[in-house]
Amino acid sequence: MSEKERKVTDDHDESVEDIDVITLEFDDGEEIECEIMGVFDVDGKEYIALIPNDDTDDVYIYGYKEVGEDEFELIDIEDDEEFKRAAEEFERITTED
Numbered sequence: 001m002s003e004k005e006r007k008v009t010d011d012h013d014e015s016v017e018d019i020d021v022i023t024l025e026f027d028d029g030e031e032i033e034c035e036i037m038g039v040f041d042v043d044g045k046e047y048i049a050l051i052p053n054d055d056t057d058d059v060y061i062y063g064y065k066e067v068g069e070d071e072f073e074l075i076d077i078e079d080d081e082e083f084k085r086a087a088e089e090f091e092r093i094t095t096e097d
Contacts, residue, residue: 024052024060032053032054034052034053035050036049037051040093042085042089045063045082047061047062047077048061048063049061061077061086062077063077
């Protein structure tokens, strides 16, 4: 899926402080709702972990960049080593006691 371009729509209610769900829309028209698991930092860069609401155990990890109040961009991680570092940090965070 990382080769497809995405448009991000947040389902953010102004009365809710945290964004809980976003919809990824692929250039072929497919949409997937994802819960935001969290934003985390690796080597000075921010990443976001998303859990798709599609009955799989998948977790999507993207680069994360705030571009304004209540606005952000998801950035494809194209470098294999960078993705590996982000995935390892995500695994470490989620398995901490």
